[in-house]
Amino acid sequence: MLTLHQAGFTTTPSIAPLDGTLRPGELLAIVGPNGAGKSTLLSMLSGFRPCEQGELHLDGKRLSDWPISELANRRALVAQQELPGFDWQTFELVSLGSNPSNALIAELLHDLDLIHLAKRSVLSLSGGERQRVMIARGACQLLSRRSPTAKDGGLLLLDEPTSALDIGQQQRLMRQLRTWAERHHMAIVCVLHDLNLAGTYADRVWLLHQGQRIAHGTPAEVLDPQRIAAIYHADITALSHPASHRSGIATWLALAR
Numbered sequence: 001m002l003t004l005h006q007a008g009f010t011t012t013p014s015i016a017p018l019d020g021t022l023r024p025g026e027l028l029a030i031v032g033p034n035g036a037g038k039s040t041l042l043s044m045l046s047g048f049r050p051c052e053q054g055e056l057h058l059d060g061k062r063l064s065d066w067p068i069s070e071l072a073n074r075r076a077l078v079a080q081q082e083l084p085g086f087d088w089q090t091f092e093l094v095s096l097g098s099n100p101s102n103a104l105i106a107e108l109l110h111d112l113d114l115i116h117l118a119k120r121s122v123l124s125l126s127g128g129e130r131q132r133v134m135i136a137r138g139a140c141q142l143l144s145r146r147s148p149t150a151k152d153g154g155l156l157l158l159d160e161p162t163s164a165l166d167i168g169q170q171q172r173l174m175r176q177l178r179t180w181a182e183r184h185h186m187a188i189v190c191v192l193h194d195l196n197l198a199g200t201y202a203d204r205v206w207l208l209h210q211g212q213r214i215a216h217g218t219p220a221e222v223l224d225p226q227r228i229a230a231i232y233h234a235d236i237t238a239l240s241h242p243a244s245h246r247s248g249i250a251t252w253l254a255l256a257r
């Protein structure tokens, strides 16, 4: 579990002090316009850029006090458009840096619809396939390195994990992330631009704007159409799903020219 106590950055790019808890079993979406500070915040949550004010505690200990190798057992970051640096086969790249069982590799490849690509060179994969491989690798890092006595499945941080995926794969990935969160008691944080994916699959949403979290809570509380239209300077139409009655935001249906 990761807790934030007035954690932030004072230097550019700044993040205003934040409190909060990233709980095992929960999927948190971080949303906000371009340049709002989402990737910057993810780098703070991962410990790659130590916070400059306040504190972050991971599993009861200050994030900055964890040795790198032990930190890697507890949190994994999949950055935007990470590229494989070498001509590995898919299954090799997924297991890189950890020592997973063949069963775990096969399970993760199956989970992300990659099993038919297990022996393919990662350099030959499409953008969307490669993106799913990098996500599988992040999950593999946590699941293979966790201590068998650990109470939870660690923290998986994903920066725009659906950016290269078609709509079917986007839904499949988001459903899978929910399954991992529940099955492995993992805390999962996703930076998302698609507010409908955030609204449908996240338990909680943080909305960032100019380095500040301006709203947080359930998707229904945060994704208020008027607030979203104002923050994004977007023409939107709020619709509710005819079956679930869950509200969503239409942009492509209602583009005004």
Ligand SMILES: Nc1ncnc2c1ncn2[C@@H]1O[C@H](COP(=O)(O)OP(=O)(O)OP(=O)(O)O)[C@@H](O)[C@H]1O
Pocket: 012, 013, 014, 032, 033, 034, 035, 036, 037, 038, 039, 040, 041
């Ligand atoms: N090294 C840096 N020096 C100065 N400014 C930076 C630096 N890195 C990022 N920024 C700026 O900080 C702001 C936040 O960047 P960040 O990448 O966190 O935004 P984001 O919300 O993830 O955006 P996007 O949706 O476009 O990916 C941006 O204005 C960016 O240009």
